[in-house]
Amino acid sequence: MKAPFGAGWLAFPGLFLGLMLAAPVLRLLHEGVAGEASVQMLGVWTDPYLRWRLLWSLLQAGATCVLALALGLPLAWMLARWQFPGRSAVMRLMMLPFVVPTLVAALGVLALWGPRGVLGEPLLAHGIDLGESPWLLLYGNLFFNVCLVVRAGVDALEHSSASQAAAARTLGATPWRVFWRVEWPAIRPWMMSSLCLVFLYCFSGFGLALVLGGQRYATGEVEIYRLVAHELALADASVLALWMLCLTAVIALTYAWIERRLAVPAPGWPVPRRRPRGAVQWLALGAVLGVWLLVCGAPLLAIAWRTLRALVSGSAGVLLEAQTWQALGNTLQFSGMALLLATALGLCHALGVLALDRWRTRRGEAAAGAWALAWRTLEYLPFVVSPVMVAFGLLLLYPDWTASLAILVGAYALLAYPFVARSVTAALDALPVSLVQVAATLGASPLRVWWRVVLPLVRPALRRGMAFAAATALGEFAVSLFLSRPEWTTLTTLIYQHLGRPGAANLDAALVLSGLLMVLALGAFALIEGRGRRSPQAHA
Amino acid sequence: MACMQRRDVLFRGLGCGLAALSPAALRAAPSVLRVMTHNSFDLPRELLARFEQEAGVRLQLVKAGDAGEMVNKLILTKARPIADLVYGIDNTLLPRALQAGVLEPYTGPAASRAAAAELGEGVVPVDYGFVCLNVDKAWFAASGLALPTSLEDLARPAYAKLLVVQNPATSSPGQAFLMATIAGLGEEEAFAWWARMRANGVKVVRGWTEAYYTEFTRNGGTRPIVLSYASSPAAEVFYSKTPLAEAPTANLFIRGGVFRQVEGVALVRGGNPAAREAAGRFIEFLRSPAVQQALQTTMWMYPAEAGAPLAEVMREHATPPTGFDNPDPARMQAQARAWVQRWSRVVLK
Numbered sequence: 011m012k013a014p015f016g017a018g019w020l021a022f023p024g025l026f027l028g029l030m031l032a033a034p035v036l037r038l039l040h041e042g043v044a045g046e047a048s049v050q051m052l053g054v055w056t057d058p059y060l061r062w063r064l065l066w067s068l069l070q071a072g073a074t075c076v077l078a079l080a081l082g083l084p085l086a087w088m089l090a091r092w093q094f095p096g097r098s099a100v101m102r103l104m105m106l107p108f109v110v111p112t113l114v115a116a117l118g119v120l121a122l123w124g125p126r127g128v129l130g131e132p133l134l135a136h137g138i139d140l141g142e143s144p145w146l147l148l149y150g151n152l153f154f155n156v157c158l159v160v161r162a163g164v165d166a167l168e169h170s171s172a173s174q175a176a177a178a179r180t181l182g183a184t185p186w187r188v189f190w191r192v193e194w195p196a197i198r199p200w201m202m203s204s205l206c207l208v209f210l211y212c213f214s215g216f217g218l219a220l221v222l223g224g225q226r227y228a229t230g231e232v233e234i235y236r237l238v239a240h241e242l243a244l245a246d247a248s249v250l251a252l253w254m255l256c257l258t259a260v261i262a263l264t265y266a267w268i269e270r271r272l273a274v275p276a277p278g279w280p281v282p283r284r285r286p287r288g289a290v291q292w293l294a295l296g297a298v299l300g301v302w303l304l305v306c307g308a309p310l311l312a313i314a315w316r317t318l319r320a321l322v323s324g325s326a327g328v329l330l331e332a333q334t335w336q337a338l339g340n341t342l343q344f345s346g347m348a349l350l351l352a353t354a355l356g357l358c359h360a361l362g363v364l365a366l367d368r369w370r371t372r373r374g375e376a377a378a379g380a381w382a383l384a385w386r387t388l389e390y391l392p393f394v395v396s397p398v399m400v401a402f403g404l405l406l407l408y409p410d411w412t413a414s415l416a417i418l419v420g421a422y423a424l425l426a427y428p429f430v431a432r433s434v435t436a437a438l439d440a441l442p443v444s445l446v447q448v449a450a451t452l453g454a455s456p457l458r459v460w461w462r463v464v465l466p467l468v469r470p471a472l473r474r475g476m477a478f479a480a481a482t483a484l485g486e487f488a489v490s491l492f493l494s495r496p497e498w499t500t501l502t503t504l505i506y507q508h509l510g511r512p513g514a515a516n517l518d519a520a521l522v523l524s525g526l527l528m529v530l531a532l533g534a535f536a537l538i539e540g541r542g543r544r545s546p547q548a549h550a
Numbered sequence: 551m552a553c554m555q556r557r558d559v560l561f562r563g564l565g566c567g568l569a570a571l572s573p574a575a576l577r578a579a580p581s582v583l584r585v586m587t588h589n590s591f592d593l594p595r596e597l598l599a600r601f602e603q604e605a606g607v608r609l610q611l612v613k614a615g616d617a618g619e620m621v622n623k624l625i626l627t628k629a630r631p632i633a634d635l636v637y638g639i640d641n642t643l644l645p646r647a648l649q650a651g652v653l654e655p656y657t658g659p660a661a662s663r664a665a666a667a668e669l670g671e672g673v674v675p676v677d678y679g680f681v682c683l684n685v686d687k688a689w690f691a692a693s694g695l696a697l698p699t700s701l702e703d704l705a706r707p708a709y710a711k712l713l714v715v716q717n718p719a720t721s722s723p724g725q726a727f728l729m730a731t732i733a734g735l736g737e738e739e740a741f742a743w744w745a746r747m748r749a750n751g752v753k754v755v756r757g758w759t760e761a762y763y764t765e766f767t768r769n770g771g772t773r774p775i776v777l778s779y780a781s782s783p784a785a786e787v788f789y790s791k792t793p794l795a796e797a798p799t800a801n802l803f804i805r806g807g808v809f810r811q812v813e814g815v816a817l818v819r820g821g822n823p824a825a826r827e828a829a830g831r832f833i834e835f836l837r838s839p840a841v842q843q844a845l846q847t848t849m850w851m852y853p854a855e856a857g858a859p860l861a862e863v864m865r866e867h868a869t870p871p872t873g874f875d876n877p878d879p880a881r882m883q884a885q886a887r888a889w890v891q892r893w894s895r896v897v898l899k
Contacts, residue, residue: 059899124770124771125765125771126772141753220756225754240619241887242622242626402623405626405627406626413632494613494614495612496611506759507589512778512785512799512850513790514790517763517769518791
C-alpha cells in the first residue's frame with residue numbers, strides 16, 4: 011500500500027533525532043576527543059576494571075535472556091494452549107511490570123530482597139547477603155522483561171498453524187515432540203526477536219543498574235555516568251560509550267532484521283485452547299504461575315504493602331501537601347505534552363518505515379533495502395544511546411536552552427516515542443494488503459483509504475503504544491538528568507528529594523509517593539489493557 | 551510587582567510554554583538571574599519570592615545534580631555558562647573550580663564580613679557542616695557493644711560488618727570522609743586502615759541515600775554505623791513522626807573521622823553582565839539573617855554568618871564537634887583525584 015506523502019514522513023523524526031540525540035552526543039564526543047593527544051580506542055579492553063564493566067553488561071543481559079526464556083516460554087505455551095480459570099486475568103496483568111516506574115520497581119525489589127526485606131532478612135540470617143551479589147540486578151531485569159518474552163510467545167503460538175500440529179499428533183508424535191519439531195521452529199524467530207529486545211533493554215539499561223547494581227555489578231552505562239558526571243573524564247567516557255553503541259547497534263540491527271522477516275500478515279487457524287488434563291499438568295501450571303508471581307508480582311505487592319503501612323501510620327498527610335500536588339500536576343503536564351510530541355513522532359517514524367519498505371519492494375535494490383533496515387533500526391536509537399551522554403551534550407550544545415521547557419519535553423518525548431513507533435510499525439507490518447487493495451479498486455483515494463481503512467486497523471496498536479509512552483513519561487528515570495528547575499519537580503524527583511534527608515517522616519513520604527506513582531502507572535496500564543485488548547501483535 | 555505575579559501565574563499555568571520555551575526570555579530580559587545549585591538546595595518559597603520582589607528579578611534556579619556533578623557541569627559549559635551565580639561549591643570542590651577558572655571573585659560587603667568558617671578567594675561562605683559517623687543508639691543499646699572510640703576500633707573484629715560508607719568517587723560526603731582519614735592518620739597509615747576495613751567488611755555504597763535508607767539499621771539495613779552529617783540527629787528529631795525528647799541517632803566524633811565542609815556562593819565567570827547587580831544582591835541575601843536562620847532546618851547546615859543564632863533543634867540535638875581533620879587545601883587540590891583512585895584500588899578492586 012502507498013503511504014500518502016511517501017518519504018516526507020522521515021523529515022520530522024529525522025530532524026528531531028538529529029537535534030535532540032545525534033548532535034548532542036557528537037558534540038560531547040568531540041569535546042572528549044579534542045582535548046586529548048591520542049585516544050586509546052582499545053583502552054577499554056586493556057583496563058581490567060573497564061573490561062569487567064563491559065563484560066558484565068554483556069553477561070547480565072545474556073543471563074537475563076536465558077532466564078527470561080526459561081521462565082517465559084513455558085508460561086507462554088500454557089497461556090496459548092490451555093484454558094484455565096484466571097487465564098484472562100493473567101493475560102491482562104502480564105504487562106503491568108513494564109509500566110512500573112524504575113524507581114518504584116527498585117524500591118519494591120529492595121523491600122523484598124533487601125537486608126530487611128520480607129525474603130532478604132531470613133536469607134541474611136543464614137549468611138546469604140544478596141546485597142553484594144548480582145542477583146538483585148538480574149531479578150530486577152527479569153521483573154521488567156519476562157512479560158516481553160511471554161507476550162511474544164503467546165502471540166507467536168496463537169499465530170502458528172493448527173493443522174501442522176494436528177497432523178503431527180495424528181501421526182503419533184508426543185506433545186513434546188510436537189513442540190520441538192513443529193511449534194518451536196515456527197515460533198523461534200518471534201522468540202529471538204523478543205530476546206533481542208530484552209538484551210537491548212538490559213545491556214543499555216541505566217536506572218535499574220544504578221540502583222540495584224551496587225559497586226561491583228554496575229553496568230557500562232552506570233560507569234559512563236560516573237565518568238562523565240563525577241570525573242569529567244570525557245575521553246574515557248566517549249570511548250566506552252562508543253563501544254557500548256557498537257555492541258548495541260549489532261543487536262538492534264539483528265532485531266530489526268528479524269522483525270522485518272516477521273512482517274507477514276497473520277494466518278488464520280489458531281490452535282483451540284483446552285483445559286489442562288490430570289494432576290501433573292495442573293501442578294505444572296501452578297508451579298509456572300507461582301514462579302511468575304514471585305518474579306513479577308511480589309515486588310509490586312511489597313511496595314503496595316509498605317505504602318499502606320506508611321499510610322495507616324499517619325503519613326497520609328503528604329498527599330495533601332501543596333508540594334505533592336504541584337509535583338503531581340507537573341508529572342501529568344509533562345507526560346501529556348511529551349505524549350503529544352511522542353505520538354506525532356512515532357506515527358511519522360512508522361509511516362517512514364512503511365514508505366521505505368514500499369520503495370525497497372519497488373526498486374528491489376540492495377541499497378534500498380539497507381536504507382529501509384537502517385530507518386527501522388533507528389526506532390531503537392533512543393533506547394540504546396546513553397542518556398547521560400545526551401544530557402551533557404545538550405548542556406554543551408544549547409546552553410541557553412538548559413532550563414527551557416522545550417528541552418525537557420523533548421527529552422521526555424525522545425525516550426517515549428520509540429514505543430509508539432514500534433507498536434505502529436508492527437501493526438502496519440501485519441496489515442492485510444488485500445483490504446487496502448479492495449478499497450483502492452472500489453475507487454477510494456489513497457488518503458481516503460488511509461482514513462477509512464488503515465487508521466482504524468492500526469488504532470489499537472497506536473493506543474497501546476501511546477499508553478506505554480505515557481507510562482514511560484510518568485516515571486522515567488533518565489529524564490531526572492534533565493530536570494533542573496525546582497518548580498518543575500515531578501513525583502520521581504520529589505521521591506528523591508525525600509530520600510535525600512534523614513528522618514522517619516521522609517522515608518514514609520517517599521513510600522507514599524511511590525505508591526501514588528504506581529497508581530498513576532496503573533491508570534496508564536488500564537488504558538492499555540482495559541480497552542485495547544484486541545491489538546493483533548503489539549509487542550510492547 | 552503585579553506584573554511579576556501575573557508572569558508567575560502565567561508561567562506556572564498550563565500554557566507556560568511560551569514564556570519558558572524561548573531562550574530569548576533568558577537572554578534578552580535582564581530581569582532573570584540564573585543560579586546554579588546542587589540538588590540539596592532548599593529554601594522556603596516565601597523567602598525566595600520576597601527576594602524576587604525586592605531585587606526586581608526572577609530567579610531561575612538550575613539544580614545540577616550533586617555538588618561534584620554541579621562543578622563538572624560548570625567546567626564543561628565554561629565557554630557559554632548556563633548560570634550567573636553558583637551556590638553550593640564547598641572546600642573540597644573549590645580548588646578544582648578555581649583551577650578551571652570558572653569563578654569570578656566577589657568583593658561586596660558579605661565577602662569582607664567575618665564568618666564562622668572561611669572559604670577565601672572571593673567565594674562567600676554561606677553555611678558549613680560536619681561529615682562524620684552516625685550511630686543507631688537503639689542497636690548499640692540492644693547489642694551491649696561499646697561505641698567505638700577511634701578509627702582503629704572500627705577495624706577490630708568486634709566491629710566487623712558494622713560500618714557503611716559512601717564511595718568517594720560518586721559522593722561528596724564519601725570524599726570528605728576519605729580526606730578526614732588522610733588528614734587524621736597520614737596518607738600511608740590511612741590507606742593501610744582502609745585495607746584493614748575492607749578485610750573487616752566495610753560496606754561501600756554509591757551515595758548518601760543508599761547508605762542511610764538501605765543499609766543503616768535504623769531504616770531497615772544491617773549497618774548500625776553510617777557516614778552522614780553532624781546535623782542528622784537533629785533532622786531525625788525534626789522529621790520524626792512522633793515528638794522525640796532525644797535523637798534516635800548520635801554523632802561519633804573520632805580523630806580522623808570528622809571533616810568540616812564549608813559551602814559558599816560565587817559569581818560565574820562569563821555570566822550575563824546585566825544580571826551582575828542582582829547576583830550581588832543574591833549573595834548578600836544568602837548571608838541575611840532570615841536565610842541564615844532558615845537554611846538550618848531546610849538544608850541542615852550551620853550558619854556561616856558570625857554570631858548567627860542556632861535554631862533550637864540544632865542547638866539541642868546537633869552539637870558541633872570541637873575539632874575536625876581537613877587536609878591542607880593546596881595538598882587536597884593536588885592529590886584529591888589520585889587519592890580517590892588509590893582508594894578505589896585499595897577498597898573496591
